[in-house]
Amino acid sequence: MKIVYIILGFLFFGLGAVGVILPVLPTVPFLLLSSFFFARGSKRFHNWFLSTLLYKKHLQSFAENREMTIKTKVGILAFASSMLALAFYFADHIPVRILIAALVVFKYYYFIFQVKTKKKIDTGFKKDADQGTGILRKRLTFLAGKARKYILLTVFFNWINLLCGISAVLAMAFALESAMMQDIVPSRIFVSFTVIGIAVLIRIVSSRCCSTFSHKASIEAKRQLRSRIYEKLLRIGSGYDEKIPAASVVQLSIEGVEQLQLYFGSYLPQLYYSVLAPVTLFVFFAFINLKTALVLLFCAPLIPAILFVIQKYARKMNGKHWSHYTDLGYSFLESLHGLTTLKIYDADEKKNQELNASAEAFRKITMKVLKMQLNSISVMDLIAYGGAVAGILAGLYELSSGRLPFWGAVCILLLSSEFFIPLRTLGSYFHISMNGVAAGERIFALLDLPEEEEGVEEIETFDIQIQELSFSYREERRILKNISMEIPAGSFLSVVGESGSGKSTLAGILSGEKKHYQGSVRIGGKDLNCLTRGSIMKNITLVEHSGHIFKGTVKENLRMGSLTATEQQMADALSKVKLYDFVMSQGGLAMEIKEQGTNLSGGQRQRLVLARALLRDSSIYIFDEATSNIDMDSEDSIMEVIHSLKGKKTVILISHRLASAIKADTICFLKDGRMEGWGGHHSVYAQSDDYAKLYDSQYQIENFLKGDILYA
Numbered sequence: 001m002k003i004v005y006i007i008l009g010f011l012f013f014g015l016g017a018v019g020v021i022l023p024v025l026p027t028v029p030f031l032l033l034s035s036f037f038f039a040r041g042s043k044r045f046h047n048w049f050l051s052t053l054l055y056k057k058h059l060q061s062f063a064e065n066r067e068m069t070i071k072t073k074v075g076i077l078a079f080a081s082s083m084l085a086l087a088f089y090f091a092d093h094i095p096v097r098i099l100i101a102a103l104v105v106f107k108y109y110y111f112i113f114q115v116k117t118k119k120k121i122d123t124g125f126k127k128d129a130d131q132g133t134g135i136l137r138k139r140l141t142f143l144a145g146k147a148r149k150y151i152l153l154t155v156f157f158n159w160i161n162l163l164c165g166i167s168a169v170l171a172m173a174f175a176l177e178s179a180m181m182q183d184i185v186p187s188r189i190f191v192s193f194t195v196i197g198i199a200v201l202i203r204i205v206s207s208r209c210c211s212t213f214s215h216k217a218s219i220e221a222k223r224q225l226r227s228r229i230y231e232k233l234l235r236i237g238s239g240y241d242e243k244i245p246a247a248s249v250v251q252l253s254i255e256g257v258e259q260l261q262l263y264f265g266s267y268l269p270q271l272y273y274s275v276l277a278p279v280t281l282f283v284f285f286a287f288i289n290l291k292t293a294l295v296l297l298f299c300a301p302l303i304p305a306i307l308f309v310i311q312k313y314a315r316k317m318n319g320k321h322w323s324h325y326t327d328l329g330y331s332f333l334e335s336l337h338g339l340t341t342l343k344i345y346d347a348d349e350k351k352n353q354e355l356n357a358s359a360e361a362f363r364k365i366t367m368k369v370l371k372m373q374l375n376s377i378s379v380m381d382l383i384a385y386g387g388a389v390a391g392i393l394a395g396l397y398e399l400s401s402g403r404l405p406f407w408g409a410v411c412i413l414l415l416s417s418e419f420f421i422p423l424r425t426l427g428s429y430f431h432i433s434m435n436g437v438a439a440g441e442r443i444f445a446l447l448d449l450p451e452e453e454e455g456v457e458e459i460e461t462f463d464i465q466i467q468e469l470s471f472s473y474r475e476e477r478r479i480l481k482n483i484s485m486e487i488p489a490g491s492f493l494s495v496v497g498e499s500g501s502g503k504s505t506l507a508g509i510l511s512g513e514k515k516h517y518q519g520s521v522r523i524g525g526k527d528l529n530c531l532t533r534g535s536i537m538k539n540i541t542l543v544e545h546s547g548h549i550f551k552g553t554v555k556e557n558l559r560m561g562s563l564t565a566t567e568q569q570m571a572d573a574l575s576k577v578k579l580y581d582f583v584m585s586q587g588g589l590a591m592e593i594k595e596q597g598t599n600l601s602g603g604q605r606q607r608l609v610l611a612r613a614l615l616r617d618s619s620i621y622i623f624d625e626a627t628s629n630i631d632m633d634s635e636d637s638i639m640e641v642i643h644s645l646k647g648k649k650t651v652i653l654i655s656h657r658l659a660s661a662i663k664a665d666t667i668c669f670l671k672d673g674r675m676e677g678w679g680g681h682h683s684v685y686a687q688s689d690d691y692a693k694l695y696d697s698q699y700q701i702e703n704f705l706k707g708d709i710l711y712a
Contacts, residue, residue, distance in 0.1 A: 005041030009034050013049065014305025031055060086286060147224065147264050150217035154269040157206040157213065159276055164206070166284055166415065168199035173410035180406060210269075218265030225257045228447060235451050237513060237533065243449050247330040252446060255325070256439035263436030267429040270422065277422040281415060288408040295394040296419045299387030303380050303423040310376050318434040321369050322442070324362040331358055380427040384420035391416035452515050458535045461524035462489040462619045462650050464510070469519035471505055479505045481673040482519070487666075489619075492646045494661030495654045497670035498694065503654045506670075507624040510652065511542040523620075541618040545625040547609030549597030555589035557608060561615035573614045576644070577607040578637045603634025610638055620650040627660060635660075658695045 012034040035055070038046040049055055081104065088100045175192040178184050229252065236243065278300050285293035335342065335351050342348040395412035398404035404412075464487040472478040480502045487493050495503050508514040509521060512528065521528040528536075550557055558570045565573075570589060574580040582604065583591055597605040606626065613621065623642055627635040639660055645651050646665075655661050662681040669677030669684050669691045677684035677691050685692050 002041045005037045006045055009037035009041055009045060009049070012037065014301060014308075086290070147217045147220040150213045150220060151264065151268050151272070153213040154210050154217060155272045155276065157209040158269065158273045159280065160206040161203050161210070162277055162280060162418065164199040164203045165418065166281075166411075168196045168203075169411055169414045170407075171195040171199070172414075173407035176410055177405070177407040214265045214269060217269070218261045221264035222257050222261045225260055225443065226253055229253055229257075229443065232447050232449070236449060237452070244446055245330060247333040248326060248442070249446070250333070251326050251329045252439070252443050255329075256443055259435045259439040260443070263433055263440075267426075267433045267436065270426045270429050274422040274426040278419055281419050285412065285415075288411060289395065289398050289404045292391055292394040292398055292404070292412055296387065296391040296416060299383070299390055300419060300423060302383045302387070303420070303427055306376065306379055306383065306427070310372070314372060314376075314430070314434045315437065317365075317369055317372055318438045319441070321362075321365045322435070322438040324358075324365050326442070328355075328358045328362050331355055376430075377428055380424055384417075384424040387420050388417040391419065452529075455527075455530035455532050457526050457530045457532065459524055459526070459531060459539045459619075462539070463487065463524060464620075464650070465520070465522045465525075467520040467522075469506075469509070469517060469521060471502075471509060471514065471517040479673050480509075480517070483670075483673075483675050485668060485675065485678065487650060487652065489650055490647055492643075492651045492663075492665045493653070493668060494664035494666070495652060495668045495670065496656070496658055496661050496691075499656065500672075501670040502673045503656075503670060504624055507542060507622050507652070507654050510620075511540050511622055512536040513542075539618055540620045540622065541613050541616045542622045542624060543610060543613045543626050545606070545627070547606070547612075549593060549600070549605050549608060551595040552593060553589065554583055554591045554593060554608070557593060558589070558612050558615055561612035562617065565615045569615065570611075573611040576614060576641050577611045579604060579607045579611060601634075603637075607634060607638060610641060614641070618649070620652070621645060622652045622654070624654045625656065626653075627655065627657070658691075658698055
């Protein structure tokens with residue numbers, strides 16, 4: 001007898017789980033029955049049931065305090081009332097109807113006056129992964145934006161498909177019954193075939209509409225997600241790669257969004273339709289034969305129950321799968337970017353072995369996910385076809401007993417599978433849902449990254465004051481240490497020092513990329529953190545040695561500096577950087593540039609970056625090693641342009657090469673993050689022995705005498 005109690009306990013536990021996966025049935029009544037049967041059947045299973053999330057979330061407060069949320073109350077009353085109303089409708093005897101009415105009155109009295117109303121769910125335990133998944137799904141649905149409209153339209157036309165199928169089967173059943181009874185009337189047959197023809201035509205149109213709106217839902221969801229990611233990166237600023245690797249952003253924007261495209265275009269419409277279709281068919285079958293309808297309704301929740309059982313395991317497995325995928329993509333992209341370095345240091349074979357190991361781990365986890373999917377689909381197929389067979393057998397039994405007309409038996413025979421097909425399809429899309437949720441977690445992790453509060457003030461004057469400036473990437477190691485200086489508007493400052501002295505960090509702070517510094521940085525008397533991002537980007541331009549060249553034309557690359565620049569202004573900028581003749585010889589401003597500017601030399605790429613910066617016409621220019629890794633002629637050309645800005649713009653030149661810096665109004669020499677020299681070249685040379693040694697060593701390397709020939 002105990003095994004029967006345990007089986008019934010699991011049965012009602014599965015029905016209770018339906019209220020979580022699909023909002024068809026209320027959860028609490030079935031969980032109460034489940035608790036009762038587990039208590040009778042097995043202490044071990046009863047203790048397990050008391051530790052489940054379903055019990056804690058939906059039943060614990062009721063069992064302990066006899067209280068429910070208003071939402072749970074309404075759900076239970078609505079479901080119970082609908083079931084009792086059906087029973088009242090089909091009851092033939094007056095005493096039975098009186099008993100049903102008394103049950104309705106008692107149920108409403110009990111829930112209104114005996115069960116307390118709990119305003120807020122307080123389970124008394126921490127939110128776990130399943131609750132997090134529910135919140136995540138709600139955020140995903142909200143994020144869909146306009147896609148929700150297309151999702152609902154997809155569900156609507158699927159429902160129209162179902163109604164047309166019911167109409168066609170009903171017409172066919174009446175025609176077959178007329179043939180069986182040898183009561184063939186031409187007009188009746190004509191009406192039946194007309195109904196079937198119209199239903200088929202409507203199904204063709206509605207199927208096309210389903211495909212169209214499903215596609216639109218996918219496209220709209222993809223557009224919304226990528227727009228949100230792009231806008232988030234813009235709000236974080238150009239230093240976003242300090243918070244999340246660029247490879248992760250690429251994967252989330254491409255593969256992650258593709259997974260969610262399937263989630264919105266396939267899974268969500270099927271989820272809502274899987275609720276609507278069984279309810280519609282149950283109502284239809286209930287008018288034909290209530291017992292058969294109840295048999296089908298009893299079997300239908302088993303598929304969602306299986307989904308609930310495997311949900312936690314599937315979510316964990318898909319999370320591991322996505323994690324391995326992102327790790328593999330990150331390693332591959334990193335290796336691709338550093339391929340030259342790997343070859344130089346003969347480390348390519350080692351990296352190849354690491355990538356192979358990562359790929360093998362990804363293959364194994366992929367096979368595990370596929371195994372899980374195939375096994376769950378097989379079980380769902382067994383339940384779906386078994387449930388359809390149970391419904392058909394129940395219908396045949398009712399037919400043989402004379403309680404079901406022949407046309408009704410035909411309808412049950414042809415439509416019983418439709419009771420389970422939507423849920424079976426939902427089961428196959430369930431794994432798409434898990435992939436989408438895994439990708440959605442990481443997308444929301446990106447969207448939830450903290451943003452710096454943007455200032456509200458605008459830059460009006462351009463003198464720069466720095467007081468006690470310190471900065472560290474890690475607490476134990478400070479990069480800048482108590483830097484103080486004043487840079488008048490229109491002046492030319494050179495910041496020099498050995499690698500690692502903090503020059504680029506200072507450039508990042510002044511350009512607004514690095515925020516978390518100690519001390520004060522003021523531009524025109526206004527704190528840098530109080531300035532709007534637009535004002536900073538408009539008035540301060542940072543030119544680095546690795547400025548990006550985009551695939552397209554020269555004109556398109558220059559236009560990024562100024563959308564309003566004329567072709568003459570572009571030509572003037574190219575002339576200043578001595579690139580005009582080359583560009584004109586290659587087709588002018590329409591010259592095509594390959595990805596990363598691979599059809600240009602290093603000097604030409606850097607000069608094009610400088611021309612783009614000149615078109616920006618900012619008031620403050622920061623050149624961070626703008627002449628490194630290029631030939632001497634290109635360096636001289638670029639330095640000539642930079643020095644031409646002296647007196648017109650505020651120029652901050654950061655360079656490791658002191659020969660490029662000695663012409664500046666002021667030189668700032670950094671050593672291990674501290675300012676060890678300030679002033680003109682001769683002044684700093686006298687102040688700092690380190691500066692003097694560095695300058696002398698560079699001078700001897702760049703200018704040395706061999707015989708009577710001077711090499712430079």
